[in-house]
């Protein structure tokens with residue numbers, strides 16, 4: 001990923017990272033009446049490993065987001081397959097996008113509406129050598145996105161993470177956390193359906209290598225959880241870390257359900 005970039009100057013990203021001006025960029029606005037239904041006969045989306053506790057877990061403030069990663073025995077590494085995907089995609093990291101108040105924060109929007117928080121689970125296709133190699137292919141990554149809106153129900157996974165946020169208040173700080181299985185985030189596997197389209201990383205170098213799967217079910221985040229994200233200091237005094245929506249350029253967005 002690009003080392004240094006400023007969300008306040010995202011219009012200038014293409015000067016240094018030309019792919020950021022490409023024609024399959026993310027995020028996008030989702031207009032539900034534009035969404036097409038899936039073709040019949042696709043295998044349902046499946047996953048394994050999400051219920052397995054990793055041997056180690058850490059969170060990093062990389063100056064652009066807070067990133068969670070874990071180490072699992074190879075056979076237990078969280079993996080997804082099916083739906084719009086061909087082959088197996090293994091989880092690399094989970095990160096978040098947010099804003100200074102509840103009026104903005106998500107990267108994707110629905111009917112031009114923003115949400116306070118968006119969670120990204122980044123997976124890479126196992127038939128490639130590693131994630132860097134996968135990022136060079138148009139089907140290299142599969143990113144599951146959850147939009148979150150403020151409500152009263154704490155999320156156990158977010159609570160476990162934010163308990164250690166005081167150790168990563170500044171960019172480049174990192175800390176190990178007590179390992180937990182990803183089921184604590186209460187991530188239903190897009191049970192109520194999801195929309196999928198081909199896009200990109202939302203940060204420089206903006207590689208056009210991501211198949212996106214966005215839950216149509218909005219998740220809950222508490223005000224306390226949002227406050228914890230907003231206390232994390234980002235690079236360049238950035239108070240938000242979402243990119244504005246990009247043109248669809250004729251791409252279709254397809255609704256899937258199992």
Ligand code: GRE
Nearest residue numbers: 120122143200201202203
């Ligand atoms: C990001 O940096 O925000 C990112 C990735 C990979 C996939 C999607 C995404 O690094 O938003």
Ligand code: ZN
Nearest residue numbers: 095097120202
């Ligand atoms: Zn992201």
